[in-house]
Amino acid sequence: MVEAQINYVKTQGSFKGPKHVLVIGASTGYGLASRIVATFGAGAKTIGVFFEKAADEKRTASAGWYNTAAFEYYSRKENYFAKSINGDAFSDAIKQQTADLIRKELGKVDLIVYSLASPRRVHPETEQIFSSTLKPIGRTFVGKTVDPMRGEVKEITLEPATPDEIAHTVAVMGGEDWERWLDFLAQEELLADGVVTLAYDYVGPTLTYPIYKEGTIGKAKEHLLQTAHVLQTKLKKYHGRALVSVNKALVTQASSAIPVVPLYISLLYKIMKAKGTHEGCIEQMTRLFKEYLYADRPTACDEAGRIRIDDLEMQPEVQQQIAAWWSKVTTENLNDLADIEGYRDDFYRLFGFNVEGIDYAAEINPQVMIESIL
Numbered sequence: 387m388v389e390a391q392i393n394y395v396k397t398q399g400s401f402k403g404p405k406h407v408l409v410i411g412a413s414t415g416y417g418l419a420s421r422i423v424a425t426f427g428a429g430a431k432t433i434g435v436f437f438e439k440a441a442d443e444k445r446t447a448s449a450g451w452y453n454t455a456a457f458e459y460y461s462r463k464e465n466y467f468a469k470s471i472n473g474d475a476f477s478d479a480i481k482q483q484t485a486d487l488i489r490k491e492l493g494k495v496d497l498i499v500y501s502l503a504s505p506r507r508v509h510p511e512t513e514q515i516f517s518s519t520l521k522p523i524g525r526t527f528v529g530k531t532v533d534p535m536r537g538e539v540k541e542i543t544l545e546p547a548t549p550d551e552i553a554h555t556v557a558v559m560g561g562e563d564w565e566r567w568l569d570f571l572a573q574e575e576l577l578a579d580g581v582v583t584l585a586y587d588y589v590g591p592t593l594t595y596p597i598y599k600e601g602t603i604g605k606a607k608e609h610l611l612q613t614a615h616v617l618q619t620k621l622k623k624y625h626g627r628a629l630v631s632v633n634k635a636l637v638t639q640a641s642s643a644i645p646v647v648p649l650y651i652s653l654l655y656k657i658m659k660a661k662g663t664h665e666g667c668i669e670q671m672t673r674l675f676k677e678y679l680y681a682d683r684p685t686a687c688d689e690a691g692r693i694r695i696d697d698l699e700m701q702p703e704v705q706q707q708i709a710a711w712w713s714k715v716t717t718e719n720l721n722d723l724a725d726i727e728g729y730r731d732d733f734y735r736l737f738g739f740n741v742e743g744i745d746y747a748a749e750i751n752p753q754v755m756i757e758s759i760l
């Protein structure tokens with residue numbers, strides 16, 4: 387899967403982009419794709435931070451561990467610098483370790499991608515544990531969702547979040563930690579002139595508003611955008627930029643945990659694949675870097691100041707079709723109206739299954755090392 391993403395980037399041609407990159411949340415999903423584009427598109431040196439598990443005698447490693455082992459293998463093969471740090475990005479210790487590695491290996495960084503998706507955060511100062519929730523705010527939500535593995539469309543009832551749950555979600559998925567990273571790297575004098583920092587957001591259509599945009603996660607994303615404005619001011623002295631990019635809904639470990647969203651994604655896939663406009667993380671990130679961040683023109687943003695690479699998802703004809711099918715979709719017609727198989731395939735592929743050309747009966751050694759983490 388990693389090799390396929392690298393090959394895609396190569397077919398799109400190289401571009402003048404960032405040179406020294408830090409990706410926080412670099413092992414899966416949008417963060418991994420950002421790292422691949424920076425390396426194999428712009429020839430950047432990268433440091434990736436993530437939270438994954440190595441294999442032990444009883445268990446295989448987590449998917450992002452193998453992704454990173456593969457990423458480093460291909461990077462080294464083509465003489466690209468890549469080092470990784472496995473640990474809690476919310477902690478001061480990992481920030482310090484990252485800063486030391488940047489100073490030693492890169493000097494300074496000119497791009498910092500903040501792509502964390504986490505269910506919890508231990509605050510580095512108070513040690514308070516925050517847990518994020520995916521709930522509506524203000525009123526109970528009753529709507530449709532799907533169990534993608536069983537192919538069953540069901541009704542779901544979600545009770546509104548308490549004020550505490552909202553605050554916790556903002557503490558985990560909002561911008562506070564992003565700002566702490568930037569403050570720390572500035573204090574350590576590791577930000578290059580013209581530095582860019584970037585975080586990812588999602589908006590989606592009105593039918594997912596109660597659970598996304600207007601729910602607990604939406605509140606966290608509002609905070610992320612406010613943080614971008616704060617960082618923009620702080621980065622002025624570096625002639626830097628702090629940006630939020632609104633990305634397309636895609637199957638990742640993070641999005642699969644959100645109620646309602648898997649049904650929406652499987653309808654979306656069906657329509658976008660038929661139109662020929664479907665993209666995965668790597669296509670999205672390639673477009674983001676080449677057509678927005680590092681294009682020869684000012685970066686186009688919406689009225690709220692966000693980059694919109696969800697433009698193809700949000701096309702009116704796509705959304706009208708989804709709205710029409712949303713009321714009709716049932717377990718019986720799921721296969722006709724939605725690309726539930728595509729959803730499942732993508733989900734399995736997050737963990738390396740269902741990949742063409744792989745002999746899954748072959749004996750393998752699950753103990754794989756990430757070369758820079760010995």
Ligand SMILES: NC(=O)c1ccc[n+]([C@@H]2O[C@H](COP(=O)([O-])OP(=O)(O)OC[C@H]3O[C@@H](n4cnc5c(N)ncnc54)[C@H](O)[C@@H]3O)[C@@H](O)[C@H]2O)c1
Pocket residue numbers: 410411412413414415416417435436437438450473474475476501502503504505586587588632633634635636637638639640641
């Ligand atoms: N998937 C989507 O549909 C979608 C759409 C738009 C925006 N986004 C946003 O993109 C960002 C990334 O999401 P994703 O879907 O790529 O998620 P993902 O689950 O694929 O990746 C999350 C990354 O964060 C890392 N991580 C989690 N907790 C960590 C910790 N404590 N310390 C260090 N690393 C940690 C993981 O190791 C992994 O690399 C999120 O802000 C998400 O809201 C996602």
